[in-house]
Amino acid sequence: MAKILIIDDSPADIRFMTEALRPTGHTVVSISDALEAEAVVERERPDLALLDVVMPQRNGYETLRALKKLPAAAGLKIVIVSSKSAETDVKWGLRQGAADYLTKPYTPEQVAALLSRHV
Numbered sequence: 001m002a003k004i005l006i007i008d009d010s011p012a013d014i015r016f017m018t019e020a021l022r023p024t025g026h027t028v029v030s031i032s033d034a035l036e037a038e039a040v041v042e043r044e045r046p047d048l049a050l051l052d053v054v055m056p057q058r059n060g061y062e063t064l065r066a067l068k069k070l071p072a073a074a075g076l077k078i079v080i081v082s083s084k085s086a087e088t089d090v091k092w093g094l095r096q097g098a099a100d101y102l103t104k105p106y107t108p109e110q111v112a113a114l115l116s117r118h119v
Contacts, residue, residue, distance in 0.1 A: 002119040005046035006030040007037055007063065008081070009055040013104070017050060017081070020111040026119065034063040042072040048118055050102075053082035053093070061096050068097045077118045081106070 004026050008014050014030045021028050029044050031037065034055045041049070049067065053060035060080060067073045077100075080093040085103040093101045102114055 001026050002047040002115075003027045003029065003044060004119075005037075005040060005044060005049040007034055007049060007055075007060070008032065008052040009034070010052070013052065013081075017111070020106075020108040021115075023108075024112065024115055026115070034058040034060070037063050037067060038070055041067060041070060041076065045072065046076060048115075049076055049078045050081045051078055051098075053080060053084050053089075061093070064093075064096050064098060079114060079118065 004021060006014050006017050006028065009032050018028050018030065029046060031040055035057055051060045051063060064078055067076065067078060078098050079100045079102060080098045081102045081104065083104040090101045099118055100114060102110060
């Protein structure tokens with residue numbers, strides 16, 4: 001089973017994603033402060049990170065770039081999960097190094113499909 005890290009400032013979004021992941025049997029770790037991302041990745045060594053874009057203090061794109069520089073995140077796949085759904089937003093997220101882009105709102109089936117592609 002894989003370890004999945006959720007990085008999102010919304011408790012409701014963390015709860016919804018955790019519930020969508022529950023049937024998969026994967027281990028889920030979540031944080032609501034993007035500034036903690038590097039320390040948590042170093043400590044937890046997740047296989048996949050699900051990263052929101054719109055967050056206070058440091059947005060998802062900045063967090064993505066910071067994680068890409070981290071040796072502990074060398075094999076980490078990062079998926080942007082955001083309500084920013086314009087084509088330019090998706091292209092920008094992928095250009096920043098995201099493995100995939102999932103727009104909110106999403107369904108548990110979309111999460112399962114995402115996992116089948118990346119885990």
